[in-house]
Amino acid sequence: GAVVSQHPSWVICKSGTSVKIECRSLDFQATTMFWYRQFPKQSLMLMATSNEGSKATYEQGVEKDKFLINHASLTLSTLTVTSAHPEDSSFYICSAIRDLNTEAFFGQGTRLTVV
Amino acid sequence: GEDVEQSLFLSVREGDSSVINCTYTDSSSTYLYWYKQEPGAGLQLLTYIFSNMDMKQDQRLTVLLNKKDKHLSLRIADTQTGDSAIYFCAEKKDTGGFKTIFGAGTRLFVKA
Numbered sequence: 001g002a003v004v005s006q007h008p009s010w011v012i013c014k015s016g017t018s019v020k021i022e023c024r025s026l027d028f029q030a031t032t033m034f035w036y037r038q039f040p041k042q043s044l045m046l047m048a049t050s051n052e053g054s055k056a057t058y059e060q061g062v063e064k065d066k067f068l069i070n071h072a073s074l075t076l077s078t079l080t081v082t083s084a085h086p087e088d089s090s091f092y093i094c095s096a097i098r099d100l101n102t103e104a105f106f107g108q109g110t111r112l113t114v115v
Numbered sequence: 116g117e118d119v120e121q122s123l124f125l126s127v128r129e130g131d132s133s134v135i136n137c138t139y140t141d142s143s144s145t146y147l148y149w150y151k152q153e154p155g156a157g158l159q160l161l162t163y164i165f166s167n168m169d170m171k172q173d174q175r176l177t178v179l180l181n182k183k184d185k186h187l188s189l190r191i192a193d194t195q196t197g198d199s200a201i202y203f204c205a206e207k208k209d210t211g212g213f214k215t216i217f218g219a220g221t222r223l224f225v226k227a
Contacts (some may be wrong), residue, residue: 006157033216042156043203043219093157095215103148104215108157 002028004096006107013084013114020080021110023094028073030096036069036105038091050077082112119218121204126224133191135221137204140185140221146207147180149189152220153200161189197208199225 003026007082023033032051036044040051048069050056056069066088068080077096081088091111119139127133139147146168150158164171164178164187171178177190191198204218 043217046216049214073135095158103146103160103163105160106150106158109155111155 002026002098004030004094004105004111006092006094006110008110009108010111011085011101011113013043013112015085016083018082019084019112020078021077021092021094021112023077023096023107025075025096025105028096028098030097031074031095033068033071033077033094033096035079035095036095038093038109040091044093047079063069081112086113087113088098088112089114116127118208118216119204119206121218121221123175124222124224126226127194129194129196129225131194131227133189133198133223133225135191135202135204135223136219137187137189138185139187139204139206139216141206141216142182142185143207144206144208147178148203148205148207148215149176149178149187150205150217151200152203158203160206174198185202194223195227196225196227199223209221 005024007022032078035047040045047062048056048058050069051072052071052074058064071077093109094104121137137140141164148163149161151161179188201220201222203220205215
């Protein structure tokens with residue numbers, strides 16, 4: 001299957017700082033990438049959908065000014081958590097698709113801890 | 116209620132079959148997926164089924180789809196301790212775009 005890589009795998013940051021998480025499709029061009037958040041022992045909650053070259057579409061309740069998403073190329077999307085708070089600590093997972101008729105491939109996830 | 120529902124826990128003995136069940140609500144769903152998540156890791160796509168299929172078999176995995184009842188199941192034959200993980204059912208919703216909705220996940224415990 002196709003490979004999607006996230007970086008970093010884990011990060012610890014201080015409250016008030018910003019953290020950038022990268023999601024790369026290594027062997028295919030991803031028309032669309034998705035960002036999810038997963039709390040312990042819970043399911044994945046879709047945060048936003050990003051298409052290359054356009055603004056991301058955020059799900060209801062997700063602050064777009066806090067979770068900045070950039071999809072500058074067909075192989076890279078970034079999620080920046082701005083002014084991080086301890087309640088932003090979570091597991092963030094991205095996925096990418098080639099087109100609407102194919103399955104999504106997931107990154108390995110990034111564990112963010114805000115102290 | 117939730118779009119996709121699963122039972123939260125399942126415990127089986129090694130060598131037995133595991134059956135994980137899922138119900139979904141959107142009849143327009145085109146794809147239904149089963150993902151596996153091991154501790155601290157991302158999701159691994161196990162298998163998927165098109166909504167116009169009833170069954171799909173892939174080695175130890177069998178997916179059954181009852182579209183009328185909107186019920187999906189994953190059967191793992193000869194369950195091994197390495198199968199212990201969380202299994203997520205997901206549906207691809209046809210809402211004019213692409214959106215995958217996940218269930219809460221079923222935590223499978225395999226006892227040696």
